[in-house]
Amino acid sequence: MSRRFWWYLGIFRRWGWLLALSVLIPALITSVLVARQPNFYRAKATLMVGTSLQTPDPDPWQLTIANNLANAYARLAQEGPVTQAVIERLNLDRSPGELASQITTRVYPEAQLLEIQVVDQDPQLAAAIANAIAEELVRRSPVSQEEEQTRQQFIRAQLDDLEARIERLDGEITELQDTLPELTSAAELEEAQRRLEQLETLRTNYQATYADLLDSLRVEAPNALSIFERAAPPTVPLPHRAGMATGAAALAGLALAVAGMLIVERLDDSVRWEAVEEGTFLNYPVLGALPRLRVKRDRVISALSLRPTDLEALRNLRAALMMEIEEHWPAAVLVAGAEAGVGRTLLTASLGKILAEAGLRTLLIDGDLRAPSLHEWFDQPNVEGLGELLRGSRDASAAWSLIERTPTGVDHLYLLTAGRPVADPTILFVGERWGMLLRELKQGVDVILVDSPPGLTSPEVLLAARECDGVLTLCGHRRTQTVSLLQMLRSLAEHSPGVPVWLAFNRVPRGQLRLHPTPEWTVEQAPLTERPTLTVGEAAQVLGVRPAVVRRWCRTGRLKAERVHWRWIIRREDLEKFLPSVEVAEVESPSQREPAPLS
Numbered sequence: 001m002s003r004r005f006w007w008y009l010g011i012f013r014r015w016g017w018l019l020a021l022s023v024l025i026p027a028l029i030t031s032v033l034v035a036r037q038p039n040f041y042r043a044k045a046t047l048m049v050g051t052s053l054q055t056p057d058p059d060p061w062q063l064t065i066a067n068n069l070a071n072a073y074a075r076l077a078q079e080g081p082v083t084q085a086v087i088e089r090l091n092l093d094r095s096p097g098e099l100a101s102q103i104t105t106r107v108y109p110e111a112q113l114l115e116i117q118v119v120d121q122d123p124q125l126a127a128a129i130a131n132a133i134a135e136e137l138v139r140r141s142p143v144s145q146e147e148e149q150t151r152q153q154f155i156r157a158q159l160d161d162l163e164a165r166i167e168r169l170d171g172e173i174t175e176l177q178d179t180l181p182e183l184t185s186a187a188e189l190e191e192a193q194r195r196l197e198q199l200e201t202l203r204t205n206y207q208a209t210y211a212d213l214l215d216s217l218r219v220e221a222p223n224a225l226s227i228f229e230r231a232a233p234p235t236v237p238l239p240h241r242a243g244m245a246t247g248a249a250a251l252a253g254l255a256l257a258v259a260g261m262l263i264v265e266r267l268d269d270s271v272r273w274e275a276v277e278e279g280t281f282l283n284y285p286v287l288g289a290l291p292r293l294r295v296k297r298d299r300v301i302s303a304l305s306l307r308p309t310d311l312e313a314l315r316n317l318r319a320a321l322m323m324e325i326e327e328h329w330p331a332a333v334l335v336a337g338a339e340a341g342v343g344r345t346l347l348t349a350s351l352g353k354i355l356a357e358a359g360l361r362t363l364l365i366d367g368d369l370r371a372p373s374l375h376e377w378f379d380q381p382n383v384e385g386l387g388e389l390l391r392g393s394r395d396a397s398a399a400w401s402l403i404e405r406t407p408t409g410v411d412h413l414y415l416l417t418a419g420r421p422v423a424d425p426t427i428l429f430v431g432e433r434w435g436m437l438l439r440e441l442k443q444g445v446d447v448i449l450v451d452s453p454p455g456l457t458s459p460e461v462l463l464a465a466r467e468c469d470g471v472l473t474l475c476g477h478r479r480t481q482t483v484s485l486l487q488m489l490r491s492l493a494e495h496s497p498g499v500p501v502w503l504a505f506n507r508v509p510r511g512q513l514r515l516h517p518t519p520e521w522t523v524e525q526a527p528l529t530e531r532p533t534l535t536v537g538e539a540a541q542v543l544g545v546r547p548a549v550v551r552r553w554c555r556t557g558r559l560k561a562e563r564v565h566w567r568w569i570i571r572r573e574d575l576e577k578f579l580p581s582v583e584v585a586e587v588e589s590p591s592q593r594e595p596a597p598l599s
Contacts, residue, residue, distance in 0.1 A: 010274075010509055014478075015261045022257030023250045030249035031242060039237035040119050043126035045134040046229040047114040049073065067109045073141075073225065074105035077116055077133050082140070086132045090125075103133065113228060123233045130231035141225040162210040169203040270478045271485055273508045281503055282482075284489065287324065287472070288317035289505035289513055293346065301349045301377045302409060312515045314354045317504060321351070324470065324502060325447070331469040332438050332448040334367070336461050336492075338484040340454045342476035343506045348451040349377040356413035361445040363403070363414045367464055368453045369425035372418030380406045380415065387419030389437055390428035399441060414445065429463035438467050455488040462495040470500045477507045532572050539570045543579070 012019070050066030076082060083096040083103075092099065106115040116133050120126035176196050183189045276286050290313045294305060306314075325331035335351075337344045348364060355362040365386060366374035375382045384402055388394045394402065399416065406415045422428065441448060450468065455461045465471050471492060475485060492501055536554070540547040551568060553559035560574040 010512070011261065011265055013509070015257075018261065019254060019257050022253040026249035026253035027246045030246045034240050034242040034245050037240060038121050040121055041123040041126050041234040041237055042117055042119050043123065043130040043231040043234055044229075045116045045118075045127075045130040045227070045231035047073070047116070047134055047137060048226045048228040049112050049114055050224055063112065066112045067107070070107045070109070070112060070114045073114055073137055074107050076140075077105050077137060078103050082133060082136050085136050086129060089132055089136075090128055092129075099129070102129070116231075118231070119238070123235070127231040127233040134227055134230070138225045138227060159210060162206050166203055166206045166210065169199055169206065173199045173203065268478070269482050271475045271480050271482055271505075273477050273505050273512055276505070281475075282486065282489065284473075284501055284503050285324075286503045286505065287320035288313065289477075289508045290314065290317065290343075290347065291510045291513060292507045293343070293350070295346065299376055300379050301353060302379075304350070306350075309510055309513065309515045313513060314350055316515075317351060318354045318358065321472065321502075322355075324500070328469040330442040330446050330448070332442065332450060332467070334450045334452055334461070334465050334468040334471045335474065336452045336455050336465070336471055336488070337474045337476075337480070338455050338488040339476065339480050342474050342480055344474050345373050345377065345451050347474055347504070347506065348374060348449050352413055352449050353410050355447055355449075356410050359412065360447050361412050361414070363416065363441055363445040363448045364408075365416045365441075365448060365450045366418035367450045367460075368458075369418050369422055369428065369460070370453050370458060372421065374451050375406065375415065375417040378406070378408045378415055380408075380417065382417045382419065385417035385419030386437075387422055387425070387428065389419075390433050391422070392433070397440065399437065400444065416441075426458075426460045426463065429460045434464060435467040455491070462491055465492055465496045465499055468499060470502060471496070472502050472504055475503055475505050477505050477509075479507060534570045534572065534575060536568050536570070539575060542575065 049070040050063075078100040080096045080100075083099045086092070087094065087096065087099060102119050104117045104119075106117065107113075108115065116130050118126045118130040118133070120129065173196065176192060176199065180189070180192055180196075183192055271281070273289055275281060276289075279286050291307075291310060293310055321333065325333065335344050335348045345368070352362045352364045364374060366372045366382075367386065368374070369387050372382055372385075375385075384394065384405075389399055389402070403414050403416050406417055408415050428434070438448065450464060452458070452461045452464060455473075473485070473488065473492075489501060492499070534542075536547045536550045539559075540550045543550065550559065550570075554561040554563075554568040554570070559570065559578050561568045561570045563569075
């Protein structure tokens with residue numbers, strides 16, 4: 001996998017707690033707030049704009065005008081005069097603006113309908129407000145429903161009267177035409193002709209008036225409002241949409257957290273193991289990297305429980321350091337760091353033990369005369385040490401007598417404590433005493449590791465580095481600032497130009513180190529118990545294979561075993577039959593084992 005992948009994975013591992021909180025807290029707050037909200041109800045009243053739907057032959061132009069008027073009335077429903085009139089009519093205790101915020105409108109242009117929606121906590125009041133707004137709009141329209149109905153009723157009455165008159169005239173004309181052949185005198189015939197003309201003229205007038213009235217009845221009124229459906233009190237409250245609100249809050253919190261996390265990561269100037277390319281960082285060689293070691297409260301090196309990956313990382317660092325100083329045997333290496341809290345003292349103790357277990361005579365010197373702590377890792381007192389030797393209270397030849405008073409419990413590993421803290425430790429490294437002491441101590445050891453205080457706050461680090469054969473600078477992954485490290489490296493290059501400087505990283509995530517630890521089944525075995533049965537792990541230690549191999553042998557029948565629930569149990573005599581030429585050792589249970597050694 002690429003370094004970019006590990007970089008992003010490390011970000012989400014470090015900030016996982018923040019991402020979880022950014023999702024949980026907004027979601028919980030939103031869900032509580034939504035649950036505490038009262039129920040709201042929505043009532044709907046519908047108005048019809050115009051009379052096109054009541055006309056057999058609607059005019060498209062009139063339909064367009066009616067739709068435009070519907071949009072105008074929809075806007076008017078939320079204006080101050082209408083809302084104020086509704087407030088006064090219903091005696092509401094709210095302002096026109098508050099009432100307008102409860103009102104929403106919707107226009108259906110295909111049906112010339114205007115829907116007025118009102119949301120309120122009281123369903124009865126919501127319906128009353130919706131109906132009151134509809135009635136107020138109808139009242140304010142130029143042609144109301146009542147006026148239009150009265151006009152149409154009058155026209156229909158006139159049409160009915162004209163129809164009756166025309167029918168009577170038709171009857172009279174027909175009757176008069178039937179009597180014309182029976183008339184004999186010219187005077188009677190002339191009078192009948194004159195009467196017939198009068199009746200036909202009157203019928204023509206009636207028919208023209210009827211046609212005019214019928215056209216008037218069919219004329220559309222686009223600016224006429226009528227209530228199509230009155231609002232009824234709703235019975236079902238509006239949904240709270242708690243899930244949607246909670247999800248939106250969680251996503252918003254997550255987005256803000258991710259944005260803030262990426263900004264912080266981009267602004268972070270600390271050193272990172274991912275930035276190491278081809279074994280170099282800031283043009284300095286990198287000898288190795290260590291994961292975050294588990295340190296108990298006692299802080300004793302013998303009680304330090306290290307994983308196989310931790311041991312492998314220390315061995316890799318030991319090998320790299322030995323290759324760097326192989327031309328300077330015996331060599332003195334200063335373990336330094338740009339900032340406090342990066343694990344210099346722990347590295348000095350652990351690396352010293354690893355070197356001693358490789359057969360190298362290793363001397364640890366606590367050079368931190370400000371706050372010495374190296375002696376605590378070996379559970380020893382700090383009475384006399386380096387401070388007394390540099391002050392001249394003790395002769396350099398007496399150094400080994402002080403060292404022999406402080407046993408480390410590890411073969412080939414020696415310790416020179418710091419001694420009593422002094423007010424001005426810098427002055428002790430000025431002059432030739434420090435160099436003479438190192439040359440005297442090199443005669444009896446192969447490697448000297450010197451612990452030191454933080455480099456930027458302690459000038460004595462630069463003075464001590466002059467007499468050493470190399471400086472191992474420890475960098476805390478995502479802890480040491482790049483500016484601090486660069487400043488320390490420049491100071492070392494300026495004051496100790498001939499001393500090589502190497503880098504080592506600490507607190508690196510184990511997944512980024514790609515170490516290959518020694519399998520547990522190759523570790524030195526402990527004695528077997530006298531129990532008649534063994535577990536898969538104990539049998540694997542005796543046979544020198546991995547537990548997975550023992551399980552396969554048990555499953556295939558190569559090694560006789562009994563399956564109890566989910567695990568295999570191997571009898572002692574079956575294991576002896578499997579390896580007749582090998583004496584079965586005795587293995588303690590895992591709970592009785594001592595912590596794994598450092599090598």
